[in-house]
Amino acid sequence: MIQLHNVYMSYQRDAAALSSITMKVSKGEFVFLTGVSGAGKSTLMKLLYGALKPTRGQVVIDGINVTKLPPSQIPYLRRKVGVVFQDFKLLPNRTVLENVALTLEVLGWSKKDINKRVYHLLKQVGLEHKINTTPLRLSGGEQQRVAMARALVNEPKIILADEPTGNLDEASKDQVLAILKEANIKGSTVVVATHDRRLIDSCHKRIIVLDKGHIVEDADVSG
């Protein structure tokens, strides 16, 4: 599902954010990407949803070579990938319904179908009663669950979560993790970038450790 071959990424000359990254994530896998701040986790995530192109090497997502993808085709790649951010990226002047609906509006769904689907998703993340609330009236954990609903609503093949629990309390972290696990059980390939050791230890999933832009460990502890 995700393949990186000898990927090298640098923002400036002589300073590589990622170096010789070769990795493969199979369909339906759940992977933690970890490492200290500045290790290259976010850069790697950005390569996976086409926000960046590698300086060298190949990035292949669901059979699509992102490296060679023209900008006009990137939206179609992103429709296969649900992304969750640490800062949620919710639109403050739109309701929870409208925020989650955005993903389906882009796909051209009818209003009626959108409402049905969004309500179903919000029920799954336990926020159906907040459907007409604006994000600013929600707690951090609730905001992150709305952001996750937005990422999951079109049942993407891949879910990328960049520090999804970074700003949350322990209870909210568990809820976020439960949602990601459920999406994984339903078939989505999940990649979570985090430096939260407790989160990683509670899951027993494959862990890829980055340090100074290199993969220093790739361990599958699911068994």
Place this chain on the structure above:
Amino acid sequence: MSRDKVAKRPKLAREGAGGRFRYFLERALLNIRQNLLVNLITVGTISLAFLILSLFLLLYVNLERVTENWSDRVQVAAYFDRELSPGEIASLSGKIRAIEGTAGVTYISRQEALKRFSGRLKGQESLLNGVTPDILPSSLEIRLKRDSRDSDSITTYVSRLKKIPEITEVQYGEEWVRRFTDFLNLVRFIGALVGGFLVLAVVFIVANTIKLTIFSRKDELELMGLVGATRWFIKAPFLIEGILQGVTGVAVSILVLSGVYMAFLHNADILISFNPMLSGLLFLPIEYLAALLAGGAALGFLGSLASLKRFISL
């Protein structure tokens, strides 16, 4: 569950160009409602900028009208020391009308000339005691077309007129025409200069106001890209919003201008015309209003397009 396809895709809401346009229009209207304050500020700024421009246009249009009225006084007269026979009048009028720039020819007999003269001396008619029509010349008064009333055109016209053998004496108030032409050129030059600066200022203000509006929503643009929206899907509602902002801004400025016109200007002709024949200041002609509205729409569209380019990386 298999994820080989992107979700179960139900029936699409916006099939065809009409459906898509309806969706984008609805989205634009919703965006305006959700960002009401920013939109009000934008429309207010556009209105103010266009109000200044349309006020200038109103004054310019009326000044042009006044000068056109003044230019009606430009006449060329060919004098004769005898009465012309109807045959001669017809023949000469035909030859004069054949000259380019002629709007009309009127024969003024000696009798008619005396009547006019005494008309001008109202109250002092006794001065004309003993004056008979034969001491006044008969004449052919020639009115010129608007574009032939400037100094150069009249000089050319008169030289052509003098080529008609029967015409020997021609008068047209050479000095007055020269001064009038200079004044007209000055008015047009100042008009073009001030108008040009105003148009530049309006373009600058409107484009930057729209840029700020879009900048305030750059998170929204980024997010749309992240959830898989294509470039045009992101741009279209913003472009429609830009057009609506431009048109609404201009419409408000026209409403305010018409309010000011009704309250103060429609009877303020004395301020600029010095001509009691004029009934009052004209409002902007319909083609000017249409051009202003089209200008507002174009500025809104182009301002949005230019700003969006900076914030959409797709």
